[in-house]
Amino acid sequence: MASSEEDGGGNGAVEEKEKGKKRKLGALATAWLIFYNVAMTAGWLVLGIAMVRFYIQKGTHRGLFRSVQKTLKFFQTFALLEVVHCAVVRTSVLVTGVQVSSRIFMVWFIAHSIKQIQNEESVILFLVVWTVTEITRYSFYTFNLLNHLPYFIKWARYNFFIILYPAGVAGELLTIYAALPYVKKTGMFSLRLPNKYNVSFDYYYFLIIVMFSYVPLFPQLYFHMLRQRRRVLHGEVIVEKDD
Numbered sequence: 166m167a168s169s170e171e172d173g174g175g176n177g178a179v180e181e182k183e184k185g186k187k188r189k190l191g192a193l194a195t196a197w198l199i200f201y202n203v204a205m206t207a208g209w210l211v212l213g214i215a216m217v218r219f220y221i222q223k224g225t226h227r228g229l230f231r232s233v234q235k236t237l238k239f240f241q242t243f244a245l246l247e248v249v250h251c252a253v254v255r256t257s258v259l260v261t262g263v264q265v266s267s268r269i270f271m272v273w274f275i276a277h278s279i280k281q282i283q284n285e286e287s288v289i290l291f292l293v294v295w296t297v298t299e300i301t302r303y304s305f306y307t308f309n310l311l312n313h314l315p316y317f318i319k320w321a322r323y324n325f326f327i328i329l330y331p332a333g334v335a336g337e338l339l340t341i342y343a344a345l346p347y348v349k350k351t352g353m354f355s356l357r358l359p360n361k362y363n364v365s366f367d368y369y370y371f372l373i374i375v376m377f378s379y380v381p382l383f384p385q386l387y388f389h390m391l392r393q394r395r396r397v398l399h400g401e402v403i404v405e406k407d408d
């Protein structure tokens with residue numbers, strides 16, 4: 166995911182180049198992306214409102230995941246389409262793939278599968294962080310496609326992540342860590358020898374490897390976003406070489 170940067174020759178030139186890129190999207194692709202982004206903004210807004218209402222009514226975070234899980238699972242799984250969108254929008258398939266797969270993994274293979282950890286504060290942490298991130302991100306894409314992007318949404322899209330990304334990762338890692346004892350005790354998703362496939366798999370150690378994989382992968386995602394920030398907010402021309 167290395168990147169190199171060239172001198173862009175001023176913001177005007179960059180803006181012209183960016184407009185040129187946007188015009189290449191066909192009418193059908195634009196219509197689909199507007200629909201998709203509006204639906205995703207609405208979905209995450211519904212999720213956010215449901216979380217706030219739950220907390221106001223119950224005065225506790227216990228049971229919150231359970232009450233919003235259907236909405237979360239639906240909209241987070243729907244985000245798999247973003248990997249397909251890489252074919253039409255100027256976005257990195259590698260970065261998007263890691264981002265989406267880690268979220269799907271957290272939702273289905275951790276939070277959904279290990280009921281005992283659903284009331285952990287760390288689950289609420291990543292839920293809140295994801296929700297704020299996605300409302301901002303999808304509304305950014307929608308207004309951008311409509312060529313009416315309010316500056317504060319652009320600013321929020323490329324500034325909030327500075328705090329939210331590490332906070333979300335902390336929530337995810339703490340949740341996986343909390344899941345480890347249950348995984349070890351139950352042996353879930355594990356395959357022990359001997360078996361007819363002659364293959365063994367230990368989900369407990371797999372989770373430990375996943376946790377360690379954040380160490381090389383997260384900085385790449387974070388620096389990718391910092392480069393995007395410089396490109397969009399400061400008009401720098403950035404050439405990504407990863408895909």
Ligand SMILES: CCCCCCCCCCCCC/C=C/C(=O)SCCNC(=O)CCNC(=O)[C@H](O)C(C)(C)COP(=O)(O)OP(=O)(O)OC[C@H]1O[C@@H](n2cnc3c(N)ncnc32)[C@H](O)[C@@H]1OP(=O)(O)O
Nearest residue numbers: 254255256260261267270298306326329330333379382383
């Ligand atoms: C099997 C187990 C696997 C486990 C793996 C473990 C390892 C995990 C390591 C790290 C895990 C991280 C976990 C993440 C947690 C969180 O999310 S915490 C919450 C905070 N998160 C964020 O802030 C996310 C920030 N990151 C991103 O947004 C991602 O990098 C991104 C989603 C992949 C987007 O990046 P990118 O596409 O490069 O940038 P953009 O600037 O948004 O888009 C570039 C251009 O593409 C256009 N575009 C993209 N999508 C759309 C769309 N849906 N509709 C319309 N247009 C779109 C966008 O407008 C840009 O176009 P231009 O304006 O013309 O440039």
